[in-house]
Amino acid sequence: MTKPEKTLVISPIQRGTVIDHITPGEGLTVINILGITRGTGVTVTVACNVESSRGGRKDLVKIADRELLKEEVDKIALVAPDATISIIRDYRVVDKKTVSVPQEIVGVITCPNPNCITNTKEPVPTRFAAQTRGFRCRYCDTVISLDKDIGNYI
Amino acid sequence: MTVNQRNILSVRDMDREEIDRLLSAAAEFDHGKGTGHELDGKILAVLFFEPSTRTRMSFSSAMMRLGGKILNLGSVEATSIAKGETLSDTIRVVSGYADAIVLRHPKEGAARLASEVASVPVINGGDGAGQHPSQTLLDLYTIRESMPLRNIDIGLQGDLRYGRTVHSLAFALSKYDNIRIHSIAPEGLDFPSSLKADLSELGVELICHDTIEECLPELDVLYVTRLQRERFPDPVAFDNYASTYRITPELLEAAKPNMIVLHPLPRVDEIDPRVDTLPCAKYFDQAHNGVPVRMAMLNEVMKQ
Ligand SMILES: Nc1ncnc2c1ncn2[C@@H]1O[C@H](COP(=O)(O)OP(=O)(O)OP(=O)(O)O)[C@@H](O)[C@H]1O
Ligand SMILES: [Mg+2]
Ligand SMILES: [Zn+2]
Numbered sequence: 001m002t003k004p005e006k007t008l009v010i011s012p013i014q015r016g017t018v019i020d021h022i023t024p025g026e027g028l029t030v031i032n033i034l035g036i037t038r039g040t041g042v043t044v045t046v047a048c049n050v051e052s053s054r055g056g057r058k059d060l061v062k063i064a065d066r067e068l069l070k071e072e073v074d075k076i077a078l079v080a081p082d083a084t085i086s087i088i089r090d091y092r093v094v095d096k097k098t099v100s101v102p103q104e105i106v107g108v109i110t111c112p113n114p115n116c117i118t119n120t121k122e123p124v125p126t127r128f129a130a131q132t133r134g135f136r137c138r139y140c141d142t143v144i145s146l147d148k149d150i151g152n153y154i
Numbered sequence: 155m156t157v158n159q160r161n162i163l164s165v166r167d168m169d170r171e172e173i174d175r176l177l178s179a180a181a182e183f184d185h186g187k188g189t190g191h192e193l194d195g196k197i198l199a200v201l202f203f204e205p206s207t208r209t210r211m212s213f214s215s216a217m218m219r220l221g222g223k224i225l226n227l228g229s230v231e232a233t234s235i236a237k238g239e240t241l242s243d244t245i246r247v248v249s250g251y252a253d254a255i256v257l258r259h260p261k262e263g264a265a266r267l268a269s270e271v272a273s274v275p276v277i278n279g280g281d282g283a284g285q286h287p288s289q290t291l292l293d294l295y296t297i298r299e300s301m302p303l304r305n306i307d308i309g310l311q312g313d314l315r316y317g318r319t320v321h322s323l324a325f326a327l328s329k330y331d332n333i334r335i336h337s338i339a340p341e342g343l344d345f346p347s348s349l350k351a352d353l354s355e356l357g358v359e360l361i362c363h364d365t366i367e368e369c370l371p372e373l374d375v376l377y378v379t380r381l382q383r384e385r386f387p388d389p390v391a392f393d394n395y396a397s398t399y400r401i402t403p404e405l406l407e408a409a410k411p412n413m414i415v416l417h418p419l420p421r422v423d424e425i426d427p428r429v430d431t432l433p434c435a436k437y438f439d440q441a442h443n444g445v446p447v448r449m450a451m452l453n454e455v456m457k458q
Contacts, residue, residue, distance in 0.1 A: 116262050120261060122242050124242070124267055138263075139264075140284055141166070145348075
């Protein structure tokens with residue numbers, strides 16, 4: 001087995017996914033965005049505010065026995081643009097990717113327009129398009145401009 | 155949404171060719187070139203979740219003039235919606251009853267959502283403060299009856315902040331060449347900054363004025379909208395504004411001879427009734443144009 005980081009605060013996994021270099025404070029949001037909290041039977045470990053080898057602090061999420069696809073994870077770039085996704089097999093990192101904000105963000109952002117159809121009991125996920133000026137609601141055209149903290153809408 | 159399902163949800167989705175095609179089709183119907191049997195045997199479901207007599211009646215009239223039939227939602231209180239059914243479920247069910255759906259709904263984005271769950275075409279008949287494409291198309295159609303859709307100075311007057319008709323119209327005009335938009339709005343009721351940013355991104359020239367006198371002599375079109383008392387900070391501010399911004403025959407003496415005056419109606423006091431008989435008054439024509447324009451829309455989504 002490869003020796004994981006010296007400062008590894010959580011136990012090694014045999015198989016799964018590690019999301020590292022999450023902006024401090026966003027670890028739980030990342031789990032929420034991924035929707036792997038309740039009723040999924042997946043073992044998830046979060047480490048918050050740990051020291052980063054790159055300097056400063058970070059949050060880190062470890063998901064056992066599940067290999068997340070890049071498309072699944074990309075939406076966390078909204079709150080953790082510097083995150084890395086490492087796929088672990090046989091205790092080794094076999095693949096590592098960065099994240100980038102997808103063209104369309106599904107089911108993550110809550111539309112700030114109280115009169116938007118997505119803020120009713122209709123069974124639809126929100127859909128926002130990433131555009132130059134910000135994130136635009138597919139349904140009501142409301143734009144959350146880039147100068148706003150998108151984390152407030154998640 | 156099924157493949158090739160034709161919806162008309164927002165002018166944002168439409169390119170200039172599509173708009174021009176609809177306007178030309180509307181002109182054909184307007185000039186009596188339709189057969190009256192284009193939509194024989196077709197059924198249009200008219201789902202209005204908020205009152206709007208004109209839009210509902212003109213869609214119904216348009217459908218009948220094409221030979222089709224109407225299925226009305228009836229009053230919301232008497233339906234399963236009152237029992238808490240979601241819009242998505244209503245639309246899925248109604249899809250089985252009709253060949254197309256016209257939806258008017260108080261929530262923004264309702265029509266787009268409906269189009270995603272419907273198995274028949276959906277036309278947006280107005281969603282909350284959002285889009286109202288048939289109004290925009292009939293506005294364009296009315297302008298086009300008087301002048302080509304290029305090199306136009308258009309004045310938009312009234313509540314430009316909450317007035318969805320002027321937002322959509324500004325968007326639609328942005329698709330045409332050499333359009334200058336002059337906004338004349340009371341303080342606090344100017345275009346939302348996001349819309350200004352959108353328009354400038356689209357290359358539209360937008361000039362803001364405090365008074366109509368500043369730009370009236372340049373205008374080819376004056377589009378007046380209703381002012382709503384409740385949008386003003388206090389009644390005095392409303393009365394002041396309403397009296398200074400009234401369109402009268404005297405004021406119009408400063409306008410170009412071919413300028414036209416439009417209003418989506420109903421009007422309150424924004425236009426003096428004495429203007430009605432002047433040749434520039436096109437707002438009743440505009441209302442009548444709702445029928446051929448909606449005929450073109452219905453035919454577009456339901457024709458074979
Ligand atoms: N078997 C394992 N179980 C749990 N976590 C692991 C395992 N192997 C690696 N990791 C963690 O996965 C992440 C990526 O591993 P890697 O060995 O590439 O780290 P690194 O060299 O520090 O890279 P980086 O520059 O991305 O921090 C690190 O956070 C590491 O602690
Ligand atoms: Mg490291
Ligand atoms: Zn929205």
